[in-house]
Amino acid sequence: TGTKKWWKNAVVYQIYPRSFCDSNGDGIGDLPGIISKLNYLKNLGVDVIWLSPVYPSPGYDNGYDISDYKGINPEFGTMEDMERLISRAKRLGIKIIMDLVINHTSDEHEWFKNALAGDPKYRNYYFFSDTPNNWGSFFGNKTWTKTENGDYYMHLFSEKQPDLNWQNPDVYDEITDVMRFWLDKGIAGFRCDVINIIYKNSIKNGRRRLILTGREHYLNTEGCHELLKRFNKDVWSKYKTFIVGETIFVTPNEAKLLCDEDRGELDAIFFFEHMDVDSRGGIKWFKKQYKPNKLIKIIDKWQNALEFPANYLENHDQIRSVNHFGNTKEYWEKSAKLLCGLNLSLKGIPFIYEGEEIGMTNGDFIGLRDIKDIESYNVNQAMKRLLLTHKLRRKLILRTSRDNARTPIQWDSSENAGFTTGTPWLRVNENKSFINVEAEQEDEYSILNFYKQMIEFRKNSKAIxxxxxxxxxxxxxxxxxxxxxxxxxxxxxxxxxxxxxxxxxxxxxxxxxxxxxxxxxxxxxxxxxxxxxxxxx
Ligand code: ISL
Ligand code: CA
Missing domain, CATH: 2.60.40.1180 (Golgi alpha-mannosidase II)
Structure with a gap:
């Protein structure tokens, strides 16, 4: 299987910058905030940080709607801050991978503005049509939005996220240029957002389905495999990168094709089957009872299928793992430690999501008004159209919203949990009084110290x-x-x-x-x- 790759023993920590640490009191986490916590991460034993998007963005999807691939969002800091983060992390032996969101741009990206202005070059970067197709969206909204010119553009996510046309070779050149730009700055790789859906074979109508009508035209297409091979050959292999793909709706066999070492596409993939262990008909908003046996079966299946899976139990799109698979009451601490042990002893590369290491729980939102996420917003609208009562919508959305994992990191027990001196952009959980970094640092038997020990144990164990x-x-x-x-x-x-x-x-x-x-x-x-x-x- 060739030469040993640097990332094979790594533990990765995901930072959702908006919620991590605010340095200037505007209520929004930022790069200087992350820099101030590098020692904390070093001490935890982290080798790699995956940074969720920090590029300029109007922020309708918290940065997953990029308006400039080569800049830094002023809310988060400056390019100098980013360079400082890279070099300080490097000094501590920590590598940084960035989020690469290339299925779509923001509608406020120059390319899209030029397209709307009628520039034929840029119109061909996206999908425009006089007649929308019947495709379904990831966020429960429509997939085609009318422009002022009277035609429509296509977006699989929100209307603020027009899909890029990967059949266009100019898009390939633009994005590979972006990759080189960041790799030259010293980052170690990318987490590629919804990477297995980027290449659309066509935009013809799809076979009618309950969810994601049209997906046969873009899921794991040959064109996508072709693109990944070219990214790898033209760019990634020229640097010592680690590339992990977020791949949705993949079976083990499809996943294997995307991350097989010999095929030269991705290094690892995130699968989602275990996240849906308690979803009814694959729709996470409609939950059924969680059955541990089912989770075990799914994880075991993927352990057997893949040579080196990317393992995770939570991320910025999912509810907290203690809520999902553990216990938030009398066994909160035991179950958080158990999930740590499980995640870190499986075969593959483990990802820890910010706050997971102190056993953070879902948000304690009071009403729908506390929820900021665009997906929750759009799904709420869709549920209204289906005439669901306010009471039911509130229940379904509060327990499943992505905002559950996006509440500010609880650094201490002070009013805003040490996250900010200002007003936090999203409600801080009341349980900061006892779930916080400071308290857990002082307690030898805390979840945080368990993570440290487990990471250390893992590093010293060839078996793991x-x-x-x-x-x-x-x-x-x-x-x-x-x-x-x-x-x-x-x-x-x-x-x-x-x-x-x-x-x-x-x-x-x-x-x-x-x-x-x-x-x-x-x-x-x-x-x-x-x-x-x-x-x-
Ligand atoms: O949350 C989800 C699954 O439970 C999905 O709806 C999710 O949006 C999907 O997995 C894709 O996620 C990625 O791309 C989105 C962005 O909103 C997510 O934050 C990102 O992780 C669009 O860029
Ligand atoms: Ca800030």
């Missing part, structure tokens, strides 16, 4: 960073697997339920876990217990 993965049969709601390298075999035990579970214990020595030795049992796993047991082989 390089070993073979194998699932072991187990009772209900318990995930047991082995990680095995040359002289080391580890049994990883995860009780994903809130009650004791009788298990057969293999191996010789318990070397890591989220319960104290005197609380452990030789026959049972305690609620949300996580254990690593070493075995002599």
């Amino acid at each position: 960073t390089e070993g073979v993965y194998r699932r072991v049969a187990a009772p209900n709601d318990v995930y047991i697997f082995t990680r095995e390298a040359k002289e080391e075999r580890l049994y990883i035990y995860c009780n994903l339920s809130s009650s004791n579970r009788h298990v057969e214990f293999y191996g010789d020595r318990i070397i890591f876990g989220n319960y104290h030795a005197y609380d452990r049992d030789n026959f049972y796993l305690k609620p949300y217990e996580f254990r690593i047991v070493a075995s002599n082989i």
